[in-house]
Amino acid sequence: MRKQSPKDKKKPSKSDMTFQELFDIWIAVKAEELQPSTIQRYTSDYRMYVKAPFGDRKINDITPDNWQRFEEQMSTVKGSFGKELLPSTVRKITTFARKLFMFGKTNYDLNDPTEEIQAAKKAVASKTFFDSDEIEKMKVAVKPYNVFQLCIMLCIYVGASQGEICGLKWGDIDTDNQQLTIQRSVARERITKRSKETVIMVYPKAAGSIRIHPFPDWINDQLKLMKRIHTDEEFLIQGKNGTMEPSSFVNNYYCVFLNKANVEYRSFTALKNTFARKCIDEGMSVEELSSLFGDWSIEYTKRKRFGLE
Template sequence: MAKGSVRKKGKKWYYRFYVEDASGNLVQKECVGTESKSETEKLLRQAMDDYEKKKFVAKAENLTVGQLLDVWAEEELKTGTLSNGTVENYLGTIRNIKKHPLAERKLKNVTSEHLQSFFDLLSFGGVHPDGKERKGYSKDYIHSFSAVMQQSFRFAVFPKQYITFNPMQYIKLRYQTDEVDLFSDEDMDGNVQPISREDYERLLAYLQKKNPAAILPIQIAYYAGLRIGEACGLAWQDVNLEEQCLTIRRSIRYDGSKRKYIIGPTKRKKVRVVDFGDTLVEIFRNARKEQLKNRMQYGELYHTNYYKEVKEKNRVYYEYYCLDRTEEVPTDYKEISFVCLRPDGCLELPTTLGTVCRKVAKTLEGFEGFHFHQLRHTYTSNLLANGAAPKDVQELLGHSDVSTTMNVYAHSTRDAKRKSVRLLDKVVGND
């Protein structure tokens, strides 16, 4: 909003306010008023209102899709109504949209045809503006693009009033269907397969030689079903060895826009309790002893982990920091004792674990396509296969409803399917 004032020169009052020149710089504009101060102040308000209206129209005339996304992100995306993970996901999506020529198009000229072509390219693939040919994206990934575009275009209609209608309302999300080779002799069971006990032992042996620090979070995921961010975010205060349970209250992830690791809530923003057995009790006790030994061996070079509270536009999040004993600790840093540590005391981070898993997938026979989340699948399949109640498994996993547990995991093994169809043999035999 333009700022102004009035002043008297001789018998007359004058009003002045700041406006932007052609270069975007603020310059002062002064106009003659009347001999009455109140009348001159009225003229000032009218002049400023007229200026703002003209400026608004000019801005709306030249606003691009990319600029709209920036305004929406600044004013709406960081209001505290979304989780930190969702905000980061949307910000990453905005960065990707802005790489496309659609982002340079003036908002007033964007049609549903432009938007439909953009989403079809995402869905079915093809030659992108950078000249590279890419395959279509997954349905979940496309939904992120759709959510960002739908919300930002609604925002452009109201409250911003940049445009009078939302062309996104006419968009249909179309998805590529997998083609089936009718004459292939390959077994096309695309479900994620659980890891056998034998393969799990091979994995630990491999990691013992290549990446020992990755073993503990791998074991926690195998025996407790934690997500990668939850395993890395687990602190010793969350581990109750007497009651043999974990309290899962936080997750850690990398924020690309801030270039920092952020500690936030779990995926469902709910604290849950996960019980575990004697095997994991022994694993935790051994890990604690090893960490105390490392602390003595490293001395001043041993690291301590901290978090720092950050408040930003009604959002609160926590940044992760790691300092050795020689470094001065800022007063706003608070210490946290994580479970999954490297020998020098630094946290074993999710990105590091992801890299380890990708290397396993490339180099360890029988682990092609391996990823950390497969351990969570294995945990669930093992529970269900041994008679655990689906509702109990749902609560252990932190799923929003039991159908997610059953749909994603209960039919993930060939053995489960075989047992189901063999029920028919029993019926036929009884006849």
């Protein structure tokens, strides 16, 4: 006899379904698709942060205002070590909850209280670059000789992606000529769907794809002093095994830095897009910019960097 799948189980009454009931069904379905460690994290986050305020409440009784207050309160919640949760942790918790609400709407026609909130957030997130006032706020927020924050600012001035900035070595920094060379990128690779991702180094296929960019005096002055205590083969941004995964850099440093600078969250790509707009303002053609970034077409550059169709 075929084993009954969670998807085959009789659906309970939609109007009376509680958050706990929906979570139990959703997590059983996801257990067939995701890694056990991911399921364990979802379950732990639910029990620690979501169950108390929403577990017994009916999904259809949870309003957008209820959920908005919950998301705002999460930024002040203390974690297991007595410290406030990182923005990246808060985002993971709210993201898993949004997935659950979407599951409930799709499969049981339940209300999704996050829809209105997401629409408002997308209005800001859809802005694909930082304006001059935001850049100034970020510059002021940089802690002297903080290599993580300096690297974030470098992305604005040299157009580096998160993988490229994580692949930057001290030997790529020429403080005498105040320029740096982008010639490798850190990426993650997964051999099979269920295998763990591994960090790999990606190099340009053509010599012409290696880029050299100047950068501002105020960054150069700090990197010049810091470079004295590093070898050319050391990465500027270091992780446990010498390199840092781009996602870790974004979640643990970029998001925190924007919050510190009081700048609305934008995807990391907005840094590169800000550089692209500066290039155009200074007279570079879209064709030249597309070639500089190695974009696969001019149309892609227009759409990705400037939001043009």
